[in-house]
Amino acid sequence: MKKINTKKFGEIEIDEKNIITMPKGLPGFSGYNQYVILDREDIKPFCWFQSIEIPEIALIVMSPYIFKNDYKVDLDLLIKDMNWDKEDKEDLEVYVVINIKEKEKEKTITANLLSPIVVNTKKLEAVQFINANPEDRDLYYYPVK
Amino acid sequence: MLILTRKLNEKIKIGENIVLTVLDIKKNNITIGIDAPKDILILRKEVYDNTVRENLLSSRKYGNIEEFVQLWGKNNKK
Numbered sequence: 001m002k003k004i005n006t007k008k009f010g011e012i013e014i015d016e017k018n019i020i021t022m023p024k025g026l027p028g029f030s031g032y033n034q035y036v037i038l039d040r041e042d043i044k045p046f047c048w049f050q051s052i053e054i055p056e057i058a059l060i061v062m063s064p065y066i067f068k069n070d071y072k073v074d075l076d077l078l079i080k081d082m083n084w085d086k087e088d089k090e091d092l093e094v095y096v097v098i099n100i101k102e103k104e105k106e107k108t109i110t111a112n113l114l115s116p117i118v119v120n121t122k123k124l125e126a127v128q129f130i131n132a133n134p135e136d137r138d139l140y141y142y143p144v145k
Numbered sequence: 146m147l148i149l150t151r152k153l154n155e156k157i158k159i160g161e162n163i164v165l166t167v168l169d170i171k172k173n174n175i176t177i178g179i180d181a182p183k184d185i186l187i188l189r190k191e192v193y194d195n196t197v198r199e200n201l202l203s204s205r206k207y208g209n210i211e212e213f214v215q216l217w218g219k220n221n222k223k
Contacts, residue, residue: 008208024186028197029204043210045217058207059200081183097203100212109216115196130196132188140195145220 061095091122
């Protein structure tokens, strides 16, 4: 077990076997490549994508399939890009980054569907896979309902 | 900032492995071909910036997770 600092819960213990490395980094947080996914019963269906190096880096993420079951990621291209094995496909987990947007005093949960974070749970690596040719820029703020 | 003027089909070399080619010039659009090693991330800058912005905003909100849970609950009770 390893102790890490989080801003929300202070010091917590995590299993080293759950530490995920991002070889290409996380856009906006360059230099910090090690993360852990924290899920808790009371924050479902959300999780934190928590840096194990900097307590203040913790993105709110969730599975896109909870609200959009036809969501697609080009996993074959991603596997090639990351030099992962084709057999790893079943070990890939997809998360999207969540925010709250306020429009005319109404708050909506939104998800960035154009830059999913894909975690290879076998290799313990992850990448944020940025869509290079977004057809619809509103998909950065897809309403989660 | 280094500024270079190029004509149609002329190239710019960056470092050992990157070459840009001006493929087409129209009034407000320039088409650029990029030859670069596969491990180099090439994106339209605003696409990268949008991702960074959403990441930073989300990380700034993580302390307010209760608000997300509350909004989620409200929407899913309807």
